[in-house]
Amino acid sequence: MIRFLEFLSFLFAWGYTFVFFWILKTFLPLRRNWFAKIAAFFVCGYLADSIIYSNDLGSLLGVMALFFAYSLVFYRGTLMEKISVLLVFYPALIAINYLMLDIGGRMFYAITQASYEAVVQSPKLMLTSTLIHTISLLLRLLFWIGAWLILRKFLSKIVSRLSFRMWLIVDMLMLASFVGIFTIIYFMPEETAIVYPICGASIFSGFGCMYLASYICEAMQTAYRAQELEMQSNYYKDRIKDEERVRSIYHDMKNHMLLLQAGAGNGQEVQRAVQEMQSQIQEYENYHHTGNEFLDIIIRDKAKAAQEREIDFNAAVSFEDGAFMELLDISTIFGNALDNAIEASEKLPKDRRLITVRANRVRDMLVIIVENNAAPASSEPAGTTKKDAFLHGFGLPNIKKAVERYGGQCSIKAENERFVLKILIPVP
Numbered sequence: 441m442i443r444f445l446e447f448l449s450f451l452f453a454w455g456y457t458f459v460f461f462w463i464l465k466t467f468l469p470l471r472r473n474w475f476a477k478i479a480a481f482f483v484c485g486y487l488a489d490s491i492i493y494s495n496d497l498g499s500l501l502g503v504m505a506l507f508f509a510y511s512l513v514f515y516r517g518t519l520m521e522k523i524s525v526l527l528v529f530y531p532a533l534i535a536i537n538y539l540m541l542d543i544g545g546r547m548f549y550a551i552t553q554a555s556y557e558a559v560v561q562s563p564k565l566m567l568t569s570t571l572i573h574t575i576s577l578l579l580r581l582l583f584w585i586g587a588w589l590i591l592r593k594f595l596s597k598i599v600s601r602l603s604f605r606m607w608l609i610v611d612m613l614m615l616a617s618f619v620g621i622f623t624i625i626y627f628m629p630e631e632t633a634i635v636y637p638i639c640g641a642s643i644f645s646g647f648g649c650m651y652l653a654s655y656i657c658e659a660m661q662t663a664y665r666a667q668e669l670e671m672q673s674n675y676y677k678d679r680i681k682d683e684e685r686v687r688s689i690y691h692d693m694k695n696h697m698l699l700l701q702a703g704a705g706n707g708q709e710v711q712r713a714v715q716e717m718q719s720q721i722q723e724y725e726n727y728h729h730t731g732n733e734f735l736d737i738i739i740r741d742k743a744k745a746a747q748e749r750e751i752d753f754n755a756a757v758s759f760e761d762g763a764f765m766e767l768l769d770i771s772t773i774f775g776n777a778l779d780n781a782i783e784a785s786e787k788l789p790k791d792r793r794l795i796t797v798r799a800n801r802v803r804d805m806l807v808i809i810v811e812n813n814a815a816p817a818s819s820e821p822a823g824t825t826k827k828d829a830f831l832h833g834f835g836l837p838n839i840k841k842a843v844e845r846y847g848g849q850c851s852i853k854a855e856n857e858r859f860v861l862k863i864l865i866p867v868p
Contacts (some may be wrong), residue, residue, distance in 0.1 A: 494628035594654035731760035
């Protein structure tokens, strides 16, 4: 019977390892090397099964150091994201491991009131101890399965959408839980049951922060979608105006042609009519056609914003092959890049205000280049001065994340008073 229980304990322990490993993998992407993935799983088994004792600084610091090193070695992502993993999951990990160990010990002592020496010498007590240990492992496995069922719809989209500043907010909220669980276990009171509510609060604080981060992502996406709908509405309104303008040009051309054919009017009237026609045609030709209706809206709006700020704006964009990209990602890439370029150009003398955006397909790659003049010794734009900072304040980090979702690369050069953002995205 003991052998059977030990076998069940083995299955429960590795089942728990698999669930915990899957949760972390969903939250942060693993490195692509298969050897690294296999090694990550087995190291996770050692990490997940860590034994936490009260008043033991070594075990608390050791598990924390191992957890952070584990995320650094085996997972991709920014340093801030890996710190966030530690702050969110470390309190839950040590809390649940400590609770199962302590509750199991209390149950065994309450049932048997036996010492360790008595357990070793008595097969019946050994069976009881093994049974309680197996039940503890089962409860721990069920807890993390429940955690996965709750968190699975939140985890994958959090990392791909949150910016550095949003991570900072989540981390500051989690810091209280992190410090609290660490401190209470190290400075354990005489009545250890006092620790239980704090352990529970730490676990639910971590999961609550995951919900908060997911809510922030949803709010960001909703705001972007609302902006997209407004831009699309403006696009179709402008299309209607374009058609009306074309009909007007056609009507005027007929009248002017009749005037010329009849030879009526003096030279000034004819010249004025020709200039009026040229102005109307030029206004229509200034409309940017990229091959992607949504990108037309973005380029048009940014060109208008640049014109209002007396910035020369040149666009040569052919984006028919970018149809596979989500509208939100197109908005993130072009919108943020051009916002940064306009913001940097505003700080320059009027004769140096110039923005050039180019995009085209080169073989199997979409190539996007945004260039603008910059002030001497300038660096990457770190933020924004716009009033709608919630939507536009994420800048280059969000551009990089959007590009990386398609397996692309983003390079930045700031030299010779010139800022160049180059993006390569493989076409599927």
